[in-house]
Amino acid sequence: MYAVIVTFTIKPQYQGAFLPLVIENARQSRGEAACQQFDVCANSDTPETVFLYEIYDDKAGFETHLETAHFLEFNRIATDMIEEKQISTYTQVVQ
Template sequence: MYAVTVEFSLKSGNMNVFLPLMEHNARTSVRAEPDCLQFDVCSDPARPDHVFLYELYSNAKAFELHLATAHFRDFDAKTRDMIAEKHVRTYSEVQR
């Protein structure tokens, strides 16, 4: 299992445009990418310009493939100028 978290701080006033694009990217990822197992989009009314993503993939290669998909590249191009900050963190499952 390979987990990815992403935190977006948006430029003020962009949430209403950003969020539908992000939700479309998430739905398409789960539907079209067999190794994208989960893709949650979270927001907090107390932080109106902040979006948090939690994504699960079968492995790191599946996440790399996600970044190369047409739907991700389209989302990235459309939202690039809306983002003030973006932090991506990845986690591999601990083997016991």
């Protein structure tokens, strides 16, 4: 199991446009063979913060995700909307 946590800080003028893009990326990602879970979370107290929780079979599955057409399109469109992006990855210790 390979977990990916992404926290975005969205530029204020793009908050309304970013969420539909990331939700569509998540929807398409859930159809990938190695993707077990892909959640999009928003913080009502800080609307500029969007949090992703992704689970893949393994690191190779995540790396495949990064090469998909839908991710590359999302990344191309969303990059200028993002003020800050933090990525953390984890592997399962005990099954």
